[in-house]
Amino acid sequence: MIWAIPIGAVAGLLAGMLGVGGGVLFVPGLVLLVGLTQHEAEATSLLAIIPVALVGTYRQDRYGNVRHADALLLGGLSVAGAAAGVVLANALSGTVLRDLFAAFMVIVAARLVRRALRRDEPTGETASQDNAPESTRATGPPV
Helix, strand or coil: CCCHHHHHHHHHHHHHHHCCCCHHHHHHHHHHHHCCCHHHHHHHHHHHHHHHHHHHHHHHHHCCCCCHHHHHHHHHHHHHHHHHHHHHHHHCCHHHHHHHHHHHHHHHHHHHHHHHHCCCCCCCHHHHHHHCCHHHCCCCCCC
16 A cells, blocks of 8 residues: 555645646556555545545635635535446446546546647636735735
């Protein structure tokens, strides 16, 4: 389980920096490096992401970046989806589940690359900084 240390550290860093849920690193790392099954890795990832999400949200909120109403709506709606997803995941074989996970990651990556290559589409960075509280724009969160 020594691989849990770098997997957790890198996933936490990327989750805080990029807003990824951690599962994109937790699941492959737990399967390939730790030896968990796809089902075990996905279930473990769901629990492991809780502290990452809490700390990341707390820190992002201090920068004024969290849209609370949107987050509560997404989180509330995600509860039913997560419950249904667990039932569906356990009805599938590990191989099918792994292939679906990989396909999802490829689709997301392709969409992100496509969006990054489109120069005329706004990135959202300017809008985020324009809406940030004056005290956080250049210096970081209030202490």
